[in-house]
Amino acid sequence: MLRRTAKRDRLVGLFIAGAVLLNPPILNLVGGTLFGWPALYLYLFGVWAALIAATALIVERGGSGSAGRERTEDGDQP
Amino acid sequence: MSQQAIIIAAVAYLALLFAVAYLAEHSTGRFSRLTGSSLVYTLSLAVYCSSWTFNGGVGRASLSGLDFLPIYLGPTLAFLLGPVVIRKVLRVSQANRITSIADLIGARFNSGGLAALVTVIAVIGLVPYIALQLKSISIGFAALSSSSEAAHPMMQPLLADGALWAAIVLTVFAMLFGSRSIHPGEHHPGMMVAIALESILKFVCLTAIGLFVGYGLFHGFGDLFSQAMERPEISALFEYAPDRYGYNWIAMTLLAMVSVFCLPRQFQVMVVENVDERHLNRALWLFPLYLLAINLFVLPIAIGGRLLLPVDTDPDNLVLTLPLSTGQPFLALIAFLGGLSASASMVVVETTALSVMVCNDVVMPALLRVKALGLARKSDLTSLLLWVRRAVMIAVMALGYFYMRHDSAQFALVSIGLMSFVAVAQFAPAIVGGLFWRGATKAGAFAGISVGVLVWAYTLLFPSFDRSGALSINFVVDGPLGIALLKPYALFGLTGLDPVTHSTFWSLLANIGAFLGVSLAGRQTPIEQARATLFVDTENLDEVAQIWRRTARVPDLMSLVSRFLGREKAAAAFTGWAHARGLDPATAVQADAETVLFYERLLAGVIGAASARVLVSAIVEEEQLGVDEMMRILDETSRIIEANRQLEDKSRALEMATAELTEANAQLQVLDRMKDDFVATVNHELRTPLASIRAFSEILRDHTDMPDTERNEFLRIVVTESERLTRLINQLLDLSKIEASGAIPARSAVVDLAGVIRESTSAMYQVFATSEVELALRIEADPALVMGDHDRLVQVVINLLGNAAKFSPARAGLATLRLCRSGGNFEISVTDNGPGIRAADREIVFERFRQLGDTMSEKPQGAGLGLAISQRIVAQHGGRIWVEGARGGGAVFRVRLPAAPASSPAEKTLATAP
Numbered sequence: 001m002l003r004r005t006a007k008r009d010r011l012v013g014l015f016i017a018g019a020v021l022l023n024p025p026i027l028n029l030v031g032g033t034l035f036g037w038p039a040l041y042l043y044l045f046g047v048w049a050a051l052i053a054a055t056a057l058i059v060e061r062g063g064s065g066s067a068g069r070e071r072t073e074d075g076d077q078p
Numbered sequence: 079m080s081q082q083a084i085i086i087a088a089v090a091y092l093a094l095l096f097a098v099a100y101l102a103e104h105s106t107g108r109f110s111r112l113t114g115s116s117l118v119y120t121l122s123l124a125v126y127c128s129s130w131t132f133n134g135g136v137g138r139a140s141l142s143g144l145d146f147l148p149i150y151l152g153p154t155l156a157f158l159l160g161p162v163v164i165r166k167v168l169r170v171s172q173a174n175r176i177t178s179i180a181d182l183i184g185a186r187f188n189s190g191g192l193a194a195l196v197t198v199i200a201v202i203g204l205v206p207y208i209a210l211q212l213k214s215i216s217i218g219f220a221a222l223s224s225s226s227e228a229a230h231p232m233m234q235p236l237l238a239d240g241a242l243w244a245a246i247v248l249t250v251f252a253m254l255f256g257s258r259s260i261h262p263g264e265h266h267p268g269m270m271v272a273i274a275l276e277s278i279l280k281f282v283c284l285t286a287i288g289l290f291v292g293y294g295l296f297h298g299f300g301d302l303f304s305q306a307m308e309r310p311e312i313s314a315l316f317e318y319a320p321d322r323y324g325y326n327w328i329a330m331t332l333l334a335m336v337s338v339f340c341l342p343r344q345f346q347v348m349v350v351e352n353v354d355e356r357h358l359n360r361a362l363w364l365f366p367l368y369l370l371a372i373n374l375f376v377l378p379i380a381i382g383g384r385l386l387l388p389v390d391t392d393p394d395n396l397v398l399t400l401p402l403s404t405g406q407p408f409l410a411l412i413a414f415l416g417g418l419s420a421s422a423s424m425v426v427v428e429t430t431a432l433s434v435m436v437c438n439d440v441v442m443p444a445l446l447r448v449k450a451l452g453l454a455r456k457s458d459l460t461s462l463l464l465w466v467r468r469a470v471m472i473a474v475m476a477l478g479y480f481y482m483r484h485d486s487a488q489f490a491l492v493s494i495g496l497m498s499f500v501a502v503a504q505f506a507p508a509i510v511g512g513l514f515w516r517g518a519t520k521a522g523a524f525a526g527i528s529v530g531v532l533v534w535a536y537t538l539l540f541p542s543f544d545r546s547g548a549l550s551i552n553f554v555v556d557g558p559l560g561i562a563l564l565k566p567y568a569l570f571g572l573t574g575l576d577p578v579t580h581s582t583f584w585s586l587l588a589n590i591g592a593f594l595g596v597s598l599a600g601r602q603t604p605i606e607q608a609r610a611t612l613f614v615d616t617e618n619l620d621e622v623a624q625i626w627r628r629t630a631r632v633p634d635l636m637s638l639v640s641r642f643l644g645r646e647k648a649a650a651a652f653t654g655w656a657h658a659r660g661l662d663p664a665t666a667v668q669a670d671a672e673t674v675l676f677y678e679r680l681l682a683g684v685i686g687a688a689s690a691r692v693l694v695s696a697i698v699e700e701e702q703l704g705v706d707e708m709m710r711i712l713d714e715t716s717r718i719i720e721a722n723r724q725l726e727d728k729s730r731a732l733e734m735a736t737a738e739l740t741e742a743n744a745q746l747q748v749l750d751r752m753k754d755d756f757v758a759t760v761n762h763e764l765r766t767p768l769a770s771i772r773a774f775s776e777i778l779r780d781h782t783d784m785p786d787t788e789r790n791e792f793l794r795i796v797v798t799e800s801e802r803l804t805r806l807i808n809q810l811l812d813l814s815k816i817e818a819s820g821a822i823p824a825r826s827a828v829v830d831l832a833g834v835i836r837e838s839t840s841a842m843y844q845v846f847a848t849s850e851v852e853l854a855l856r857i858e859a860d861p862a863l864v865m866g867d868h869d870r871l872v873q874v875v876i877n878l879l880g881n882a883a884k885f886s887p888a889r890a891g892l893a894t895l896r897l898c899r900s901g902g903n904f905e906i907s908v909t910d911n912g913p914g915i916r917a918a919d920r921e922i923v924f925e926r927f928r929q930l931g932d933t934m935s936e937k938p939q940g941a942g943l944g945l946a947i948s949q950r951i952v953a954q955h956g957g958r959i960w961v962e963g964a965r966g967g968g969a970v971f972r973v974r975l976p977a978a979p980a981s982s983p984a985e986k987t988l989a990t991a992p
Contacts, residue, residue: 007161008161008162011158011159011160011161011362012158012159012162014158015155015158015159018151018154018155018158019155019331022151022155022331023323023327023328023331024322024323024324024327024328025320027323027327028319028320028321028322028323029320030318031316031317031318031319031322032316032317032318033303033307033316035300036300036303036304036307037299037300037303038303038307038315038316038377039316040143040144040316041144041316041377044144044147044151045370045374048151048154048366048370049370051154051158051366052154052363052366052367052370053363055157055158055362055363055366056363056364056367059359059360059362059363060363
């Protein structure tokens with residue numbers, strides 16, 4: 001139960017971070033080009049990809065990790 | 079490319095999709111396992127990317143850069159809140175067999191009228207969106223069929239109108255997918271697989287075009303971007319500008335966040351078609367990943383189009399015209415099929431969802447209420463249901479077509495789509511409020527949705543007619559009747575926002591305001607309160623049965639459900655339910671409340687909650703709900719208070735236990751210290767005599783020429799110290815023996831206390847004589863018979879006398895030993911005229927090794943075991959020993975022992991006693 005709550009809270013935290021980073025006024029701080037590419041394009045897709053990667057990490061690892069831990073805990077019980 | 083070839087390719091493609099759907103539903107092999115997988119679930123969510131993404135997104139990007147992106151960032155953010163919001167929607171919907179978003183709102187607020195309102199709004203709001211898909215297909219078709227400059231679709235004769243053909247073909251396919259048969263719970267597994275396949279296809283097509291643009295038309299994307307940056311009108315889109323994106327970006331993000339579960343087709347694939355809640359976990363990141371991947375090449379394609387194509391090219395058609403104009407008709411056909419996939423999946427799912435909504439929440443409740451039709455008595459209604467749905471699909475499609483004919487080419491694709499987004503966003507406050515706020519009322523939801531939609535229509539829908547020339551132009555420019563404050567694009571003088579943002583702000587403000595205001599001002603009926611509790615506390619969903627205590631006969635329910643679901647499916651469902659509850663489906667006749675609820679939900683899965691309730695209530699006997707039961711379920715707070723109280727009790731108990739533990743710990747610490755003292759004392763007491771014995775023995779061994787007198791003196795000391803050692807060891811053994819034997823006397827016989835005292839005093843005579851203390855003996859009861867152990871009692875008296883001799887001042891000492899009878903007891907008291915014992919010390923003198931006075935400065939006069947032993951012996955005899963202050967300043971030790979029973983066989987035992 002606790003695990004699930006922690007997972008949920010982390011995702012809510014990611015949501016807040018994403019909402020701030022992907023919206024003005026932070027968004028308007030990016031401009032010009034980077035290596036000849038539009039910096040805004042790189043920034044938006046970069047932050048977006050990072051959010052997705054973090055979500056995947058939280059969701060997938062959190063799920064199997066806690067199950068495994070529960071099992072070993074059970075095993076340790078005399 | 080000829081029109082026939084394109085049509086054949088398109089129809090063949092759609093037929094292939096249908097074959098896939100059919101196979102998925104009917105085969106039993108590997109194919110059928112696809113239907114319930116999290117991957118198919120995620121890909122079916124991608125129905126979100128309609129032809130709007132495929133064509134409109136590129137068009138918008140070519141005009142204004144990256145501001146198409148919030149439409150996809152919004153769902154990403156919404157899915158981050160998935161475990162909070164979407165999971166709740168899923169659970170509530172599955173528990174209540176919700177079949178559409180109208181059903182959800184209707185069920186939450188227990189109102190068929192509200193469901194009908196939502197349905198009507200959804201149809202009105204989504205017609206432009208469906209029109210958009212038709213328009214996109216039609217312009218694609220036109221662009222492809224005339225390789226040169228595309229003739230405007232409006233100018234073509236009716237039969238050559240691609241949009242009409244598209245509408246007809248898509249309607250047929252929607253009917254084939256969505257209303258071929260009645261499925262319990264509105265699951266369409268085949269449709270889901272087909273949609274998933276289409277999602278893969280549109281992604282592959284758009285990516286292929288993107289790679290073609292990047293590497294076929296340019297030397298990689300770096301080349302593309304560097305060429306673009308040389309064009310000032312393009313590079314201006316990406317330069318640093320502190321106020322480039324403002325409220326418009328935020329509003330689009332918000333709209334997209336909300337739409338991802340408020341759009342009927344999204345609700346259909348995400349909630350209604352969900353077969354396993356765990357699929358959502360995977361979709362939480364996989365769906366955003368799909369959105370990212372499909373949008374990766376949108377900007378490069380758009381910029382490539384800007385660079386290579388003439389300025390007057392229709393931006394919404396870039397994906398097609400780019401390969402066409404560069405001599406790649408086959409790639410253009412692939413692009414067309416990708417766009418067709420996007421449109422087809424959107425139209426199929428959207429019309430399916432809308433047809434279910436209209437059929438279940440508007441048409442069927444209305445038809446069932448008309449008694450003259452006698453529908454409630456008809457034996458098989460499945461075909462009626464199917465035909466109602468098909469008719470709705472045709473009607474929705476026709477509306478879309480006419481809207482497109484009327485309004486087409488007036489707006490870019492994205493603007494039309496956003497109009498629909500704002501419409502469905504009006505459902506969000508009622509849904510989110512309804513699921514998380516118990517105080518939300520039916521009237522509040524009604525007010526919020528109605529007001530929001532009116533504002534939407536005024537600020538967005540009517541002006542769109544106006545722009546297309548149906549109304550007088552003055553309406554938008556000057557406001558109605560020339561009132562400038564009511565201008566639809568600048569309501570109350572609010573300017574500086576684009577029309578969509580403007581409408582989003584005002585409509586949602588009015589919506590949320592009315593929803594909260596009316597809910598707060600109003601009052602909930604008990605049934606409303608019950609519903610609110612059930613929907614807000616998802617855990618309690620099973621208790622819904624107990625709110626309505628309804629009973630019915632199983633055959634009645636069975637025949638009712640069979641009419642809508644078909645006899646076989648109904649029977650199979652009931653058998654499964656009965657087995658799960660341990661009933662025999664063949665003999666169960668009377669249906670209890672839960673069984674009635676099961677049937678109602680089964681029915682709700684087919685015709686919606688509103689109709690199901692009407693139908694079921696016709697055949698059940700409904701009992702009025704008992705007030706107490708009602709209160710038990712409604713008053714969730716009381717249960718929380720109860721839980722709270724129990725928690726408080728528990729913590730109080732815990733506090734008490736803690737206090738006890740603390741006390742025990744303190745005692746243990748005292749005991750520990752006493753043990754240390756004990757060891758130290760024993761050490762000291764045993765070592766002192768041993769040391770002197772050893773010292774004197776060594777002297778005697780080493781000095782053989784010692785005078786006899788001295789030698790005798792030393793030997794005397796050795797003997798005395800040995801005796802002292804023996805005494806100490808005996809006492810220790812005594813004590814441990816007594817403590818081990820506990821409260822049970824070692825030996826019990828009749829003992830004469832007077833005899834005991836005489837024996838003891840004669841034994842102690844020498845001691846008193848040496849310490850020059852006078853001993854007075856006053857035996858007032860003779861014989862004084864008690865039950866006990868003679869030797870032990872002697873030990874007690876000797877102990878007391880020894881103490882008196884020890885503590886009385888030498889030469890002037892006076893000790894008194896008195897034996898008397900008091901009631902049923904005999905009392906021995908030993909009084910001395912020594913320093914006495916302080917009141918505070920009178921308890922602890924009986925503890926082991928307790929020596930009064932400062933042990934550091936004074937040599938202890940004994941091991942400190944005598945009184946401890948005495949106390950335990952007296953206690954074994956059922957008596958009591960205590961100490962008082964004597965009148966002259968000394969101490970009085972009193973021992974009280976119960977007298978032996980007069981008529982006991984005492985005399986005989988006495989005869990044999992020593």
